[in-house]
Amino acid sequence: MSIKDTIKEELLNRINDRANKISKFHNEMMEIANQKSSLSYEDGIVEQCEDEYNFLYHLKKFIESI
Numbered sequence: 544m545s546i547k548d549t550i551k552e553e554l555l556n557r558i559n560d561r562a563n564k565i566s567k568f569h570n571e572m573m574e575i576a577n578q579k580s581s582l583s584y585e586d587g588i589v590e591q592c593e594d595e596y597n598f599l600y601h602l603k604k605f606i607e608s609i
Contacts, residue, residue, distance in 0.1 A: 558603045
C-alpha cells in the first residue's frame, strides 16, 4: 500500500468516525427537542450538527476522488 493510499484510508476512517459521532449527537438533540416540543437551544445545535455532517460528506467525496 502506498503512502497516498495509507493517508487516504486514515482520513476516510477519521471522517467516518466523526460523522458517526455527529449523527449520534444529532439524534440525541432531536430526542430532547421532541420531548420539550420546542427547538430553542437544541435547534442551533442541530443545525450545527447538520452543517458539520454535510461538510464531512463533501470532504469524504473529495478525498475518495483523489
